[in-house]
Amino acid sequence: MASRFRHAALVGKYQAHGIRPVLEEIAHFLVRQGMEVSLEKQTAQSTGITGYGAFTPDELGRHCDIAVVVGGDGTMLGVARELARHGTPLVGINQGRLGFITDVSIGEFAKALAPMIAGDYEEERRTMLTGVVWRDEERIFEGFAVNDVVVSRGAASSMVELKVEIGSEFVANFRADGLILASPTGSTAYALSAGGPILHPGIAGFVMVPIAPHELSNRPIVLPDTAEIVIEIVAGRDTSVSFDMHALASLLHGDRIAVRRSRDQVRFLHPRGWSYYATLRRKLRWNAGVA
Template identity: 45%
Template sequence: MVHDDQNSKLIYGVIKVMSLRFETIALVGRPQTLGLENTLAAMAAWLEAKTHKVVIEESIAESKLLSAWKSLNFAEIAQQADLVISVGGDGTLLGAARQIGPQEVPLLGINYGRVGFVTDIPLSQWEVGLQTVLAGDYAIERRGLISATVSRAGHPVWSTLAVNDVVVNRSSRAGMIELEVEVDGEHMATQRADGLIVASPTGSTAYALSANGPILHPRLRGFIMVPIAPQSLSNRPICLPDDVSITIRVVEGREPRVSGDMQVFSDLHIDDDIQIKHAPHAMRLVHPKGYSYFGTLRSKLNWHEPPLYETTRR
């Protein structure tokens, strides 16, 4: 694996890193994605022609088109790869980030999906984007991860890492659930709602945003806590520092559950505790030259479009 230059201190935010040599590159994607095998095969051949060693994540390596390259599971990728290229939507990249999180292998996203807040390179421009990165014109941004542990009768029964958010909610067939929330051991609130989102700055533009939560810049080290359809309108989103410990206790409700990034799930029982903390490791995103956080917001949230009154006034 590559190591950062000793003079390059990675903090929350974007810095320029010029010293990394990505010798072994892992390609990951979601199986059964239409056309993905052809794209990955072309990408792997292109990278090999530039003298990089290419490995393929094992769940997508069964295709005959990809049989020429070595396959590895995520644990092996985390130990051996210098760069992971995720080809898919944001969800594909989030899944990879959870798997390789403790090793903090740099991640580069190629957007095979629709929105793409963390997948910078459009699929149609993958060759140009990779050429830019491999030439050293890139930045690395460190994004915080969330750690969640479910305890039952004082014993841990489930845990996960999350990039975007940890969500405690009801099933689609159940009514509201009642939750008690503590912050650093102090009672904060009891609320009845469809659920509660605890999101990172990265996740503030995901599910939390659709629940009317605020957008938190990635350089702000914090959590946002956003109720989902609360019974009381006084239950509002709140921003918290990321050095706190949040405990959510299930008081009442049918079929409650907890999820990480809406991809990994666990059923909950009454009196279960969900402890949420800032994880000790981070996701390291590789951005090609020219990346702009605000540019991404303008593009994905249509902030670049003129106000309606200007159009109608003409």
């Protein structure tokens, strides 16, 4: 069994109605477990919770040895990007609707957290994407993504044309509404709704999924995560790129998005007995017909 955790970062979806009493209940529980508790600064300011330290995500990563994230997968993605470089493990308490990576029910947080704080848990590490947008020889944008990097057309424009190279080798020109490059974590997000496959988190790969391609032969493909993938804007107006929904809009023809596996990984902690396949069954309703 791993060592006991001592200092918890508490992060919440502070926009959610009624989140303050939930966060206070969790904070009080953690204190009763003998832990020091610090809130993410924006969470503390937006909810008005006082009596605890309030720090930026970077400060939380330097001072806390575990992060408890209350919200949905979107809240978790934002925190995970910030804390991955510190190696801080994260526990997700689900207040959202789906919750692939925030898998502890809000009604069962005490039962789940108590043994985890003591060092009894399942741990998994998830791959991240890192990318750079180049215009001529100038780096104009950098981003990290736990889920995906998405290049897409403008809302009122026609499809885009994208040239894809992998490891300096030309692969294809895609004419489509866009292109998704997803990690195994992101394979159950936008990529899945666009027709891509589910990648088990243990697979060292990415999935590349064209969005509504002009050619029906342009199918999703699973790629090794060892090579850099470069997407060049060939044609199209108002094209944008997003890293987990953090977007850079108005890309120009000739702009290149270079994406590779990040050297940082996200550490997710789960209650003992957690199963990836059970999560899929529950979230995707694969239980139909099972007694």
